[in-house]
Structure formats: C-alpha cells, structure tokens
Amino acid sequence: MSERPGELRVYDSPADVARALAELFVRTGTESIVARGTFTVALAGGSTPKAAYALLGAEYADALDWGNVDIFFGDERCVPPDDDLSNYKTADDAFLSHIDIPSENVHRMHGEMDPADAAAEYRRDVIEVLGPDPRFDLIMLGMGPDGHTASLFPGTDPTTDDDALVRAVYSSSQQQWRITLTPKVINNARCVVFATEGAAKRAMLKRVREGTYDPVQTPAQIVAPHDGALIWLVDSAAVTNES
C-alpha cells in the first residue's frame, strides 16, 4: 500500500514524544513570530499531549513571548470548563495557568453552551483572529484507536459542512456532544502534528498511514495539509511489536 502523506518520527518512550512535541511547539512558535509577528496554534485534546503541556508550562514557560501567541483548541467536549473531561481544563491545569499569556489570547470552545451556539461562536472567534480562510501556524492532533482525530469520528463524512470551519457533532461512541474544527481548517494549516502512543494504536496507525484511503471510516486519513507539513510523533510501541 502506498504510504499516506506525513513524516513519521519514532521515539523510544512517551516521555521522548512529549519532549519532541514541546520542542516542535516552541520551534514553530519562534519561527512564526519571527516571520509574521504572531503564532496561532490549536491544541489537541485527550491525554497524550498532557506530558508535553506540562513541559510547556514549566521548562518552556518562558520560551515564547506569549503576548504574540493565540491559543485555540482543535476540539472540545461539551462540558463545563471545570469538568475533568474538558480539553481546556487539561491544558489549563498543566500549561496555560503557568504561562504569562493574556486571557484574551486563550480562545476556549464554550463546551458549557448549546453545541450549535458554541460552534457558531467559535467560528466567529476563529475568523476574527485568522480571517475567513483561517490558516493556523500549528494544529496539534491526537488519534483514537478507532481512527478518529479531533472530534471527527468514524461513520460520518468528515468533510460535511467543511465551510462551517467549526462543527458541533454528537459522538455516539463517546456518547457526548463535541465541538471540532473541520478538515478544511486543519488542512489549511502550515503545520499539523499528530502525537500517538502505545500498542493499542499500532494497528490503526498502520491502517491510517498505509491502508486503503477511507476517511469516513478512518477520519485521521482526511488530514493532509495542502500547503503545510504533516508530522507524526510516535513512540516505538505504536509502530513495532517491541514495547
């Protein structure tokens, strides 16, 4: 099978993946601010990025001029911001509450709102900062063992209402409403980075990168920046039988 797009970088451990992700964040941010005076980034949800967020909130807390950084989210669970399920809470606890960033530079998806209203509000926020054809400097993603990414889940065409830029979606597998950036936004980014770890994701990672192209059943395959880099940061457990 032909390889899907994207550069695969394999690391010995989850800790090495976390450091690589934090360093990629800082490097991309530095380059973006030098080139354009600003760094726009969408954070990934889930648990994999937690260790990288902890590094960004500690060792790298002074690595960027946060006043030039706008932090968004790739997706959010429709829960209040103080709920342990909240992607915002995960990032705030480990990272955002430890850096000197103006509150207006952190763009939270309002998971406590009606999902459709929250998606429409976020669309306005994204357009206000990045314009009507939003091009993020960096979008961070994770991948579920079922091949979902952000809140693009198997079984629905991930490009549906792509022009909405931000979508409210009910996930039957997660039994919850979610808010997510659409593939159109993700694929317009200058750089998209997946962080994926563990033997449980090995088969899906291989299917996404080498299997038949079927983004309805394997939404992570829809990620293919048309004018940007795609990088996979993975640990050895996610790619070999040696764990």
Ligand code: 6PG
């Ligand atoms: C979410 C994420 C989701 C996540 C994957 C991987 O809100 O859950 O956006 O796409 O990245 O499910 O999650 P883990 O990193 O916890 O395995």
